[in-house]
Amino acid sequence: MHLDPKVQRIITWRESIATLPDVVFFDIMRMYLGEVKTPFNKQKLIEELSSFLRKEENKRTIVRLLDAGDLKLLAAIRFIPHVSQRKLESFFARSCPVASLYERIVNLEERLIVFTHTDAGSGERVFAINPLLEDTIAPFVSLSQLLPSPAAPAQRAAPPLLLSPTQLCSFISYIVEHPDICKADGTLKKKNAAELEEMFGSTENLPLLFAALCNLGLLREAEKGWGVDWAQLDAFATLVPQAQYAYLCAASAGHFSRGTMQANAQLLLDALYSIPDGGYSRETLLWLSFLLREKSGGGDGIGQGRFARMLAGRGSVQSTGTGGDGGIMDSMVDGCLAFGVLYICGQCGGEDILALSPAFAEAKETAGADMGSPLPISVDAGFCVTVLPGLSFAQLLPLMKFLSPVRCDTAATFSLCRASAMRAFDAGVSPADISGALQRYSSFALPQNLTVSVQEWYTVYTSAALYKGYVLKVSADKAVFVEKSPLVSRHIAFKLSPEIFLMDFKDDREAQAIIKRCGLDFIGSVKGCGTERVVTGQLPLRCGGQQLLDTGDVPPAAPCTEEEREATLRTLRQALESMSLSPEQAEELGERINRRIVVNAEQLRGESVRFEKLEAGGMDYAGKLHIIDSALGAKSLVEVETEDAAEPFAGTPVSISRKENDTEFVLALVPDGTERVFSVAKAVRVKKLRSVGLQF
Template sequence: MGTDELGRWRDALIIDRDDALIGGAKRWLGPVRTPFNKHELISQLESFLRRPETANAVVALLDGNDRRLVALALYSGTSPDDGLPAPELAKLATDEPAFEAIALERIRNLKERLVLYSYRGTRGRERVAVAPPLLERMLAEILPADALTSAKSTEEPDAPGPFSDFCAILSACVHAKPAFKGKREPSKRATEILDAAAPGLSSDKERFSSLLYALEAAGVFGAGDDGRPIAYPRRFVEACDETGYAAALALSAGCSSYRSPSYHSSPENDRRLAPGILRAALEAMPRGLAFSPADLRRLTAMAMGRYLEPLADAGEPGAQELLEQGFIASVAAVAEALGTLGFVALGGDGLVRATSAIDSALRPVASSGAAGAVIVEESHEIRIMPEADLPTRAFISAIARLERTGLVWSAILDKASAKAAYAYGFGSEEIAARLEAVSGMSLPQSVRFSLGAWEAEVRSARLRVGVVVALDGHLSGVLEHSPKAEGLVQERLAEGVYLLAARDAAEAERMLKSAGIDVDMRPSPEDDGSSFQPLWDEAKSALVKPIGAPPLAFRPISDTIVSKEAPLVEKLLSTLEGLVVSLDERADLEARIRAKLVLDESELIRAEPTEQDIVAGAMDYPGKVRLLERAMKDGATVRIEYLDDDGTLVKIAGVPRDVRREASGTVVALSSGGAEQTVVAIGAIEIVRRRIVN
């Protein structure tokens, strides 16, 4: 705690509209005489709160809900004294939105007890933080686990990383044509490939759609003219080659980025921030612990806050927008993505656990380029061994039909898959060279021969955008003389080059096939991918950057945390039972105890009534007016000393009945009994005194 935070707390108490300062001073320091000096009261309260016995009593009054709020305020920023805005604090502290109003009332209560206070942060938002005089004691008592409702020791579930599912979707959509039968529903052939490579993925429509969104956010998929997704395998391979071991983090970050609400930040900001946010969230997940789904939100929020706050303070606009406009919605999106990607799993007991899949994103197999990670069989089967890196897996998923993932992946490079690869711009020599590099062996002769022959067959008919087709000799004759091709040629452009009577390339492809000429036209990206590049670049950067704030440590708690009454409350209520007080006094004292405004048993013993004079002197004109108006409202007696027209000092007592402005100035009319009133010019009053009994 620095002097800035302490000064911020003092300033906040001075301007506090709820008068927590005056309330605390009256409870713990005794009667507050007026006029009073707020700075002096703050100094006295600060000394009082710093006493070990006071701090111990404050801690003893904290129940489970109090501790959760204090823990979230302590551990959701880069510094324990940063705190959170009250609405976000209330949303995170509750399991259901219906209870947010209760949490806000609990925050108000903690501020009244001077445990928390409100201040305006550097970016203009009001935040709630722990009072600096209690900060050291709270850090010693309140642990990160206090922010959770449950933290039980458990076995960590084993789960594969999501990269295999990304590859399965890409491979299925490359090697099935058409890939989609609806806007986002895979075709029958694509479903067959998916079911073999990633069993259960096609039937889990919500998860499939989320992973597809992630691939779109990463630029690996685009939208066709009919609105259906189209794959860009070349871009996928190039991006994975460039990003290396960070490719899994990049694609996974696309899942949370694409699902985040668009109103808080631009897509470019999302892609730039998402990898770092995901890494922070994954690093923050406690391993070997089971926690509630609501706790997953809290863990995600604490990790995101600790990651984003330094960026926002440094002027990063995306981080500022996310923190100030869409933080809770983004927390929900990232927490949901963690489940979708398999980084956390919901158990049969209703509790969430971090899985071993986290390691696949944070600590994947490095791009060593070592040979022997792939085995190419004469049967055209390609086996991908566990030591293969991510770029190798991405490449084979693009050029061959993925048939199995798991410990050892399997893919088939047959004629259909090779022709699809050629249609997307891969060449036989490129495929052969890369397979030999990662296998460490020459390709089987039959595989190399087939690759060349299939490429020659594909290149013999080349469809060009603009509905122009170039054909080799034999096929040129088919097009010119076959009855099936009648009406297909609009104009012969050159030897073997024809302008077709087709509206677009897809129609031209169908017309040529009906004439017996097999061509394969696949879409390519219309953009250069620069808008998607930040996602890949930041993923690579995120894994090499040092962690800003170290992850929080969460210890297991034997039983589910419940909101039991604070122990000191029970003790104080027991003491109250033995006191002889009136029913009204008992009800008032019990309400104060349950509000946790009583720190010690001595506060339950009412002191004898004390008298206090409120005084305004001759030079305090506004003070005289306020005192008289308040006494008039309360019907209270005041004593006045004033100078009459002869300069004689007159003393009078009475109840103010009217304060009004006349031509000569403001006057007060006092009634001292009966119907008679005395009118005195306020400017002539030397002193006005009101006695109050406490």
């Protein structure tokens, strides 16, 4: 039988109430229905509680007592899929102390607004809004409470991208010429830093860019420092510009596996496209990334393996991301600011507001079709090459194989010299390739002496050659067979002489297998040479430019004003004052009003009170010790304030040890379980936190 989804949610809520520990179950029943008389029937009590919540006046009062903090937490529970305690801890880690978060969650549970149940898919305890109240609460809860837009920040003009294709290519070209650019710790050498300062005007973001290139595998360690992997760069250049920037910013946060790097870059790209024109604060941007990751089913952390977590760190070639609390996204935001993908468009409430650079959204995959005239490259008789803005990374990259950087500003200056040409010849570039690449983007004919000089350099270059690899030597009568055999001929890299061939076999096993198959099985074992490497490149990203989360144009109105909320509470306090109760009963019922558990005067019953001391401080040594003892037995959370800490500590008591003049207790702090020892006498305040559905 198929049940209506809301009916199923109501059944789930009723089951969650029925399975509460007896102490908690009867506390809730006394708070809402009064003293529970024996014999009792749990299901009948739950039905009475349901009737209480179905009354329109009670529902209106419950909603009227919701404040901004309640609504934000309810928005998180509503919009984060399968929201567990762990996810809420991660989501609010930057904005709310964990003890305050737990206290608010428990308060919403006591007020019957939220409940926990076991998720059918994961088996984890998750939170949900009470289905009997969800329709009344829904109009006041939206994504805009989790992703607030700044209140009209002072707008600043958007700067150009700090990392243009020309700057990126110039830096790559410099690394090719100076492979020993870095010290052993990854910092720039003094001489190289000075040269780069002169070339770029600043080296502030170059170490971060260097780390990103290394983490993407575009730079690799070589015998004399660092070498450029042209094959990987060519593959990287095929990505659209937005994907290139996303990968660079993601890689600036650390070294990840190929799949994880793609997931991080895609998350960043989705977040960037979801930023409104007015921008977001950094905290809101991190919340946005959390929601996007959860929406895509990415789990609590941005993908990391166990090894990546063991190597947690940032800012070096071997750096990895931080934990699953948004630390990696935080680092990626730093990369976006460093490379100009994001910029600070203003401030609001003392926070920087970050907006997406228009230049990022407008970056084109290729500019060749609409560059117009004049074209962006000019070459003078001294082989000085000036490159104006307009070429994409994919168009500039081939030029870097034979150009040497001189200065990089709005227009970049390069030189073509014998050393840079020799470097290009090593990479398989011919004189025709050099002339053709320059002429393609130049409005004027190249200087004739440039073409002549490049050809002369190539003649010198080809006058001698040094090879390394597999060499196949055969007799004259077998040479024709080798050249005509389709199995062997495709592996001939170069014909050194009529009877000697340089082969491109990957390894000895392949060489011997092919030689055997082609009938030359009389040849013995071979010795090693270079291998052919498979170029994987970076996985493509989705660059649609669409917002993946609908935050709504207008935030919902508050259920009531602060004055109306206080008026409701004042009416309840006046009703309490008119009653004849013992001091203990009056105090506990007054505390229930303050916690907004009481929604009508019928709940103010003296016989429903079961007094329990939950807080003690100062000189009340016995009271503090009693609270810790009680929490230890019930495995409840306690909050401890000390003189030397700005924020209180929260955790579950593990043990108590009595000393001669004091008592010490050990807390397993939340959320990571770190144990810390406290003194009862020195504790400024100790408070036991109620727990309904929380798991400690």
